[in-house]
Amino acid sequence: MIQKKLFLYLFFLIPVYFIVYNFYVNQGYWYDEWATLYSSNPFVSNEIINLRIKGITDGTYSVHAQENVPKYYYLALREFFDIFGFTAENGRLFSLIFYFLNIILLYLISIFFLAENNRILFILLVLANPFLIWMANETRVDTFLIFFVSLNLITFLNCYKSKANFFNLSSLYLSNLFMLSVYPLTFSIFFSEIIFLLYLSLIKKKKVGLNLIILIFSFCCFILINHDYLFLRVNNMSEHYAVLNLKFFISFFFNKFFGSVFFGAIFLLIILFLILKNNKIIFKNNDTIFLTIIIIFTYLMVITSSILVTPIVAPRYIIFVIPIILLWIVKNVEIYNKFSFKFFNILIFLSLLNLMLTNHLTVIKKPPISKALKIIKEQNYYNILSSTDDWNERYYGLYLSTLKRVQSGEFETIKLNDVRRNLKNNFVYLCIYNPRFRTTSKILDDERKCRVEFTGYELVKREEIDDFLISFYKKI
DSSP: OOHHHHHHHHHHHHHHHHHHHHHOOOOOOOOOHHHHHHTOTTSSSSSHHHHHHHHHHHHHEEESOOOOOOOOOHHHHHHHHHHSSHHHHHHHHHHHHHHHHHHHHHHHHHHHHSHHHHHHHHHHHTTHHHHHHHTTTSSHHHHHHHHHHHHHEEEEHHHIIIIIOHHHHHHHHHHHHHHHHHHHGGGHHHHHHHHHHHHHHHTTTOOHHHHHHHHHHHHHHHHHHHHHHHHHHHHOOOOOOOOOOOOHHHHHHHHHHTTSSHHHHHHHHHHHHHHHHHHHTTTTTTHHHHHHHHHHHHHHHHHHHHTTTOOOOOOOGGTTHHHHHHHHHHHHHHHTTTTTTHHHHHHHHHHHHHHHHHHHHHHHHHOOOOHHHOOOOOOTTTTEOOOSHHHHIIIHHHHHHSHHHHTSSSSSOOOHHHHHTTTHHHEEEEESSOOTTTTTTTOHHHHHHHSOTTTTTEEEEEEEETEEEEEEEEOO
């Protein structure tokens, strides 16, 4: 028994290795992360930050500059930057901290659903999920929001499974208010809890009135506190790439959630198998009913919003449903019981194999900044020009300036005005060139934008790598 447990714990080293690997190797940022830095700059006033989040810069509004997420994530990240330093690396560290906090909270959630022997198996499946690992390496809201969803679920489960005392009800109120305020698309969680409580009250004849009142009251407070954000989102909707299409109804994001079409299909088939085997039990067990309601209503929210409000057909928008799907699978395997030990072994083996084979297949390819800096240093160049226009300087230029290697003095970011005044003997124009993170086809304007001449300087050489065109110049 001890050997089996030791063997199981050794499996944890595999996902931890990939988490560390991604943090140190895949260090690049893509556009949305540049925007995160721009909206959480600790050296800018709160008033300006609030305007930036709303898409307003220097008095000019742009719907494309507007953040979809409310201000709370950016304000929390801003405080983190203020304490530990405004660097791109610390932005990813912030996400990683919440990733590991989520593991702790998800284990606490599993206590409400699973036998002791199966809780570690569930956590291992969560750790081995490639999509969650990818998002843990991004300076975006994803792991931050899972934290508040997990807190909300813990307080909700405490209220209806333990005791609806003052402390538990207060915690439920606050956690629901925080969850919705941090990420309004968690409305599907809130609505699922309401539906489940109505089921308990009307079908199971349980007294859950206080829980219902607290949830509804917290939702009203959420609308009251966040009415400016909600009004802005409704009245300033723009075109979005994440539109509803047939692929969604075929894969339900499983190809993204589990790293590839092949492994996504395997997990979909596992769910189908468990539904067929447990169909007489699933709807008699409160735990499986609750998890099923959350999953169904989360996907219904995606469909309904995309048809009636705004398209949200992107896997990261409902990333919080991944642990719930995995918990549903483990719970149903536990209920099925037959060959459950062998089933779990196969599931863990597949998950770890999946991670090893798909870790490099990230949904969004990031510019390989480490590789670019290595090439620049090998040529003994240290001055880096990021862009020749204000828009890129505002986002991409800010990102380059927050790199630790820049802040330590190993490299220096320069402005276009420095080049125009011939203040530098040489410099590198590190131009974003047809980046892979674009959702559209390659843009020909990149050719003109990146291949430019500078008065007083001659081009020494150019080198093209993924996402970058690196041009070396020296003073004539």
